[in-house]
Each structure stands twice: as C-alpha cells, then as structure tokens.
Amino acid sequence: MTQTPGTRSWWGWGMQEEALDARETEALVRRIARLLPDADPTPHLAPTLTADDLPAIRVEPPASLSALCSTDTVDRAAHTHGKAFRDVVRNLRGDLAHAPDLVVRPHTERDVVDVLDWASSANVAVIPYGGGTSVVGGVEPRLDGDYAGAVSLDVTAMDQVLEVDRTSRAARIQAGVLGPHLEDQLRPYGLTLRHFPQSFAFSTLGGWLATRAGGHFATLATHIDDLTESMRVVSPYGVGESRRLPGSGAGPSPDRMFLGSEGTLGVITEAWMRLQDRPRWRAGASVHFADWDGAVDATRAVAQSGLHPANCRLLDAGEAFLNAGAAVGGGVLVLGFESADHPVDAALARAVELCLDHGGTLPEDADRGADTARDAAASTWRSSFLRMPYQRDALAQRSVIAETFETATTWDRFPALHAAITAAATEAIREVCGIGVVTCRFTHVYPDGPAPYYGVYAPGRWASIVEQWDAIKTAVSEAILGNGGTITHHHAVGRDHRPYAAQQRPAPFAAALTAAKDTLDPAGILNPGVLL
Incomplete structure (x- = not known):
C-alpha cells in the first residue's frame, strides 16, 4: 500500500510515471473510436509553464511565516484546481486565472494558528488543501468577495500517527497524512483504518473528514463519519477538540459540525480515528x-x-x-x-x-x-x-x-x-x-x-x-x-454543487450554518464560496 515514488502531475491525476503508456493509450484510443466515432483523437499536451502564465502575486507574508511559503510557478499551478474533468481541461489549456498567491505548508498546529491570524487581519482568503483531489471546486481559489489575495494551505507536512490505543483500537492522527502513509504507520500494530476512496493514494485524512468522504466498502462503515472518534480543529475563533468517546448523547455532536464543513469553519489538524484489525x-x-x-x-x-x-x-x-x-x-x-x-x-x-x-x-x-x-x-x-x-x-x-x-x-x-x-x-x-x-x-x-x-x-x-x-x-x-436524490453522496459540495446543496438544505439549518460561519470565521477568510 506504500505510495509509488515519482513526480506528482501538476495538471492531472496522480504520478507522471503512472500515466498511460503508449500501449495503453493506443488501446484506449481504439476503444473510444469504436464507441464514439466522431471523437477527435488529436492530443492536447500540458503547457510548459513560466511565471508569466500565472497572475501576479498580490500579497507578501510576514517574515515569521515566509519560510512556510512557496511562490514556485509549478507549485502555484498545481494548487489552482482540483482533479475534476473540467479542472484537467483548464490546466491543459493553461487557464490558471485563479492561482493562489502563495502555497503555505504548516508543520505544526501553531503554524496553522499563525497563518489564520495573519490572513484574518490582512483580508487574505485561506483555502485548506490536503491532497487536492476535489472534483467539485473545493480547493480552487475562485472567490466570492473582495480579498487582498489567496493562499493555499497545504497541510501534507503534518502527516504522522501520533498515538495508538491498541486496546480501544484507535489512533490519534495528523490531518495531512496521505492514505498509503497512514496505512504504513498502522500496519506494525496489525490495524487499519479501512477507508479506501478511489483517491486513496493522493488524498488526506483531513480531506476525507472535511468532505465526509466515502470509502471503497459498500456497507456498514462507508463514510469517514462512522470511523471518527474525536477531532481537533483550528478556526480564527480558537482551537477546539472534542472528547474521545465511543458514543454520547450530550446534545448535538461537535464533530458533526466540522465533518463535511469543507474548510469553511476551521482547519482540521488531527483526529482520533476508530481502527480495525487487518482482515485475514x-x-x-x-x-x-x-x-x-x-x-x-x-x-x-x-x-x-x-x-x-x-x-x-x-x-x-x-x-x-x-x-x-x-x-x-x-x-x-x-x-x-x-x-x-x-x-x-x-x-x-x-x-x-x-x-x-x-x-x-x-x-x-x-x-x-x-x-x-x-x-x-x-x-x-x-x-x-x-x-x-x-x-x-x-x-x-x-x-x-x-x-x-x-x-x-x-x-x-x-x-x-x-x-x-x-x-x-x-x-x-x-x-x-x-x-x-x-x-x-x-x-x-x-x-x-x-x-x-x-x-x-x-x-x-x-x-x-x-x-x-x-x-x-x-x-x-x-x-x-x-426526483428526490441528493446532489452528492460522497463527492462533497464545493463551489460546483453549492447552488444545488442550497436547494436541498432546510432553511433553519442554513441559518444555523451561516451563524456558525460568522462566529468561527468573522472575517470570512476560510474557503470563501464553498457551502455558503
């Protein structure tokens, strides 16, 4: 389950080395020609990027945060879109109009607090970013409102299993860990989270929690919600952590407010997750x-x-x-x-x-x-x-x-x-x-x-x-x-599904969610335009 080493594609899915080879491509083109005879097989290759292909950088971080920040052209481009079809096409076209000004990689929770404090005071939008595999515009700095700039907060440096409770079969895990690295750290204990979305190799625990991700397994614990014991979240209002419990009837669940909040209410930094013994x-x-x-x-x-x-x-x-x-x-x-x-x-x-x-x-x-x-x-x-x-x-x-x-x-x-x-x-x-x-x-x-x-x-x-x-x-x-369906079962809301989620959402709940947003993020800098 260890992730294959290689170079992450900035414009498309996964690793460049894992893309279709010539034989696979030829077979795919033949199959599509039979299925869709009108299709044009002419390939469109990704552009070679220069700094001039991206919008000018509008903000400068304080000196205390500069070591965490990247202005690299390819880095900014890779954090401009998610991995939906329309994202891939726009990347191939070189349409990077919404590139973040900075990519910020915190190493500690204190770093996250400092970034949010600066962004709130400087009117800079913060887009929480895990593996970047959103297919609904959830990580794209396509902003509603007048912001001085936008930063992509890439948490993948926070990627450790911090503590394992073998007796209760649970572990405290940092939110930036990618799926394969998480399972590698659990394997010596004979445990597994057993959550395998299609994006498993390139998505993070925090991303799964923030989007209420669905795993590969079809019944019982299908959503990440079912595997969550407690969460720790940083918002401009403060840091909150729920109590570790197998269950509780003490009013509405605090975890439920942040599960599926898609980075609009706070940044998930770690969570206690329910584990299972590895199948035999x-x-x-x-x-x-x-x-x-x-x-x-x-x-x-x-x-x-x-x-x-x-x-x-x-x-x-x-x-x-x-x-x-x-x-x-x-x-x-x-x-x-x-x-x-x-x-x-x-x-x-x-x-x-x-x-x-x-x-x-x-x-x-x-x-x-x-x-x-x-x-x-x-x-x-x-x-x-x-x-x-x-x-x-x-x-x-x-x-x-x-x-x-x-x-x-x-x-x-x-x-x-x-x-x-x-x-x-x-x-x-x-x-x-x-x-x-x-x-x-x-x-x-x-x-x-x-x-x-x-x-x-x-x-x-x-x-x-x-x-x-x-x-x-x-x-x-x-x-x-x-016809009575939900606009999304596990792809999340993002910016693309927002108008439809608003129709599906009961009005009293929408009002409560808006009030929560106003309280936790009074400057409105967290992932503007997602959910609300």
Whole structure:
C-alpha cells in the first residue's frame, strides 16, 4: 500500500510515471473510436509553464511565516484546481486565472494558528488543501468577495500517527497524512483504518473528514463519519477538540459540525480515528444478470439481508462492458466479504443464493467453492478502477468528455430517479455532443437505498468542451434534485454543487450554518464560496 515514488502531475491525476503508456493509450484510443466515432483523437499536451502564465502575486507574508511559503510557478499551478474533468481541461489549456498567491505548508498546529491570524487581519482568503483531489471546486481559489489575495494551505507536512490505543483500537492522527502513509504507520500494530476512496493514494485524512468522504466498502462503515472518534480543529475563533468517546448523547455532536464543513469553519489538524484489525479471510464472486431490474432487486435483497458485504457493487451493462470486460444484458453484481475474525465463505454463499433467486447466474465453469472464474469480472473491474483517473486524463487530452456524477436515494424512488437522470443526461449529450454513452454503477448500498454513480462519455469540441460538460452537469443536477436524490453522496459540495446543496438544505439549518460561519470565521477568510 506504500505510495509509488515519482513526480506528482501538476495538471492531472496522480504520478507522471503512472500515466498511460503508449500501449495503453493506443488501446484506449481504439476503444473510444469504436464507441464514439466522431471523437477527435488529436492530443492536447500540458503547457510548459513560466511565471508569466500565472497572475501576479498580490500579497507578501510576514517574515515569521515566509519560510512556510512557496511562490514556485509549478507549485502555484498545481494548487489552482482540483482533479475534476473540467479542472484537467483548464490546466491543459493553461487557464490558471485563479492561482493562489502563495502555497503555505504548516508543520505544526501553531503554524496553522499563525497563518489564520495573519490572513484574518490582512483580508487574505485561506483555502485548506490536503491532497487536492476535489472534483467539485473545493480547493480552487475562485472567490466570492473582495480579498487582498489567496493562499493555499497545504497541510501534507503534518502527516504522522501520533498515538495508538491498541486496546480501544484507535489512533490519534495528523490531518495531512496521505492514505498509503497512514496505512504504513498502522500496519506494525496489525490495524487499519479501512477507508479506501478511489483517491486513496493522493488524498488526506483531513480531506476525507472535511468532505465526509466515502470509502471503497459498500456497507456498514462507508463514510469517514462512522470511523471518527474525536477531532481537533483550528478556526480564527480558537482551537477546539472534542472528547474521545465511543458514543454520547450530550446534545448535538461537535464533530458533526466540522465533518463535511469543507474548510469553511476551521482547519482540521488531527483526529482520533476508530481502527480495525487487518482482515485475514476474504471471499468474492461476480453474479451476472440478463435483466437490470432483476439485478437491482438482487442488490436490494443483499443490502437488506444483514450479511453486510464489504463490496456490493452493481455495474450496469455499459459499465460492466467498458470497465469489467463482461458482456451482459442487465449487469454484474460484484460481491466481496472479509473478516479479521472468521471465515466468510458461508456469508458469500448466502449472498450468491439471494442473487440466484432474482435471476442471477454465475459465470460458466465457476463453482461456488472457487473464486477464480466466478470473480473474474471483479478482478478486471478492480484493476480498471485504479486506472480510471489516468484514462480520464488521456481522454480529456483527446477532447473526449469522460466524467462522473453521483447521488443517493431510497429504493422505492430509485427507478424513477434513474430513469429521469438517464433521460436528462442522454438528451443533454444529444444537444451538445450529438452522441454519447451513459453508464451506472452502485458504489454503496444501504438497507433503505443505493448510491448510484454515473459515467458520461461523449465527443467534445476542444474550444468549448468545458461548457459542453457544464451543460450536461446542469441537466443531470436538476434531474437529481427534482426526483428526490441528493446532489452528492460522497463527492462533497464545493463551489460546483453549492447552488444545488442550497436547494436541498432546510432553511433553519442554513441559518444555523451561516451563524456558525460568522462566529468561527468573522472575517470570512476560510474557503470563501464553498457551502455558503
């Protein structure tokens, strides 16, 4: 799980050394040519940056903070956007109009306090930045209001596991630690946080907490909320730390105010997190369906069975073909179980039985005691899952819209919501692109509903590709809210989802959140334009 050494890409996903090689790129271009014959395969390469490509620096830090600050051109560029499709395209175009004036890297909590004190007095916006993997404009200094400047507060130097309570299975962890480094530090204790979002290799604990991130596992502790024991947060008002407790009924939870606050109420510096013993037993299978409705019903049966699979990921026919290499009429349900305490074969067998009751079939030549053939689609999908962001970058370079959006709803509302989203996306694609493909998978499932995650693939025009995607995104966002879904299940609000989150948010809660912002950040310098 140790992160591969290399050079982080300033314009796209991950490490430069991990980008698609020539063979992978050629295969991807061929596949897209068959799927989208109108796509233009001409590559657009990232520009070589000079200081003149970025806006002039407007602020100068006090001497006491200057050692923490960077004005390096590539550093500023890398902290200008997150990692959404539209961010990658703007980077490739050299559109860096909202670059931060400074990148500030605190090493201690005292440094964070000092930065916020200076910024509050100097009217400088502070954008908390972990791994920079936001896909909703959450780390972009695209500001509402008149600020003297903006700094990106990169906390990744604060990256240590400070204390481990093996008895309670918990650890006190600094917020800037990246996923692989966190797991490396827990491994000697036989423990794991067991939180693996797709961005795991390049995102931080603080980022997960600030955005209420969802991990790879489909049931039970799916959100980082479920794994949080207490938090320590620095705001311009002061430093606050909640008490370590397994649970409490002492009024509204202080942690709940900062979980999902996206850097607008304070900077998370550390947290006590609930850990688990590392799994010893695993079992998995892929079940094929000829009918989508039957696949959905089977997934609901498993979600409501009390079996609690670690993985219960339903791929529709398009998703199964594009990313799992499986040709099916209805979909593929990827099941996985794991435990640190006991074998899980019986639980898997019962889950497969439920699927067969709803019309599912196991792949040919796969018996219920062997994982190789029956889990082939799952293995292919897992490999593709890790490469998806790099493939997205290669497609973006070739003017192909390749982006995702997600939501959640109750089981009774899902059919209508799914139909509305698919129709809205298809019509918007037709209007702005001519042709395209919409896919769906379930990333998480609950007893009362799924979290569907949609992919869009369509030929774009390089000169207007951001506007094309924005038109599609607007159409699907309106369909989501109009049919009882949430604007986001785990991608967060940021600046891009803010108008829709405001419609979803009850008015009394909005007033309370605004009051909290005014109290904790009276100068309004923390991540302006996010959430509120």
